[in-house]
Amino acid sequence: MNRSLSALVSLGIALTGACRSDKPLPEVRVGYIPIAECLPLYVAAEMGYFEAEGIAVTMQAMPGGANILSALVGNSLDVGFSNVVSLVLQRNQGSEFFSLYGASYETPEHRNHALLGPPRLDSQTLAAHLRGAKIAVNTYKNIEELMVLALLEKHGLKRTDVDLRPVGFPQMLPALASRGVDIVAVVEPFITLSGALDRADSVHYLANHYLAISQRTLVATYVTSSHAWNTKRDGLVAFKRALIRATDLISSNEQQARTALAAYTKIPPDLVPQIGLSEFAHEIQPSELDTIIARMKHFRLLDSAATITSASMVKPPRD
Numbered sequence: 001m002n003r004s005l006s007a008l009v010s011l012g013i014a015l016t017g018a019c020r021s022d023k024p025l026p027e028v029r030v031g032y033i034p035i036a037e038c039l040p041l042y043v044a045a046e047m048g049y050f051e052a053e054g055i056a057v058t059m060q061a062m063p064g065g066a067n068i069l070s071a072l073v074g075n076s077l078d079v080g081f082s083n084v085v086s087l088v089l090q091r092n093q094g095s096e097f098f099s100l101y102g103a104s105y106e107t108p109e110h111r112n113h114a115l116l117g118p119p120r121l122d123s124q125t126l127a128a129h130l131r132g133a134k135i136a137v138n139t140y141k142n143i144e145e146l147m148v149l150a151l152l153e154k155h156g157l158k159r160t161d162v163d164l165r166p167v168g169f170p171q172m173l174p175a176l177a178s179r180g181v182d183i184v185a186v187v188e189p190f191i192t193l194s195g196a197l198d199r200a201d202s203v204h205y206l207a208n209h210y211l212a213i214s215q216r217t218l219v220a221t222y223v224t225s226s227h228a229w230n231t232k233r234d235g236l237v238a239f240k241r242a243l244i245r246a247t248d249l250i251s252s253n254e255q256q257a258r259t260a261l262a263a264y265t266k267i268p269p270d271l272v273p274q275i276g277l278s279e280f281a282h283e284i285q286p287s288e289l290d291t292i293i294a295r296m297k298h299f300r301l302l303d304s305a306a307t308i309t310s311a312s313m314v315k316p317p318r319d
Contacts, residue, residue, distance in 0.1 A: 167180075
């Protein structure tokens with residue numbers, strides 16, 4: 001090959017490479033809640049796992065799973081982090097949603113939730129403290145409300161014995177400080193950020209409303225829709241691979257994985273090691289989702305005649 005032709009071939013290869021590198025990556029739009037429970041998502045972003053899979057992930061912070069799933073209904077998101085109660089309710093209403101990836105759990109070894117309130121008198125029982133209280137949950141008809149209802153029942157109380165109010169997680173502690181609410185159903189990082197466990201003079205740890213009911217509770221998952229699956233399947237499969245890699249890193253090197261918390265939850269670096277983390281799994285166990293469904297029917301968050309089961313929510317729809 002002569003020198004001129006060689007130069008032209010080299011230029012062609014360079015231009016082809018440039019065109020490929022300038023081509024926009026497939027976009028996956030993800031809704032999340034800025035809490036510690038979304039750690040696999042943060043790790044995948046911080047470690048470059050999405051780019052390694054050839055996708056561009058746009059992350060949008062939102063107040064709760066119900067809001068996120070509403071955005072999925074309108075196709076303004078492709079994936080959403082959601083508590084499983086909101087997923088069940090949307091599916092029961094006809095939305096073709098299913099768990100794309102993952103499951104988070106509350107267990108004795110992985111504590112991520114708490115009820116906090118002002119100091120109570122020693123003579124007061126938890127039931128007395130709960131009765132008549134204004135209790136903040138981040139949204140209605142979600143896993144927080146379900147577990148609060150379960151705790152109330154355990155102490156002989158009903159929903160009508162309290163005043164449940166929707167308050168975003170970041171606003172809960174200010175609402176508690178101003179006495180806009182009496183109790184907050186809060187999650188990490190806000191438990192640690194409040195310094196609640198070390199400040200009995202101003203904020204009191206009342207209970208873990210999950211562990212008071214069960215030693216293992218399925219809480220949340222990453223949800224997608226049939227529409228997104230049919231239009232962006234390759235991108236969603238790549239997103240799932242990235243989260244698998246992130247979850248495995250959390251299991252093998254939690255200390256390294258925790259560093260991603262500061263970037264997405266505004267946690268001061270010195271507090272990162274103290275944050276309680278959920279237990280993370282690659283997929284939902286159907287029997288555990290069926291337990292949630294049964295509990296929803298018991299507390300009338302779901303019609304007792306509903307025929308919905310976990311089978312429709314743990315696998316992609318058939319083509």
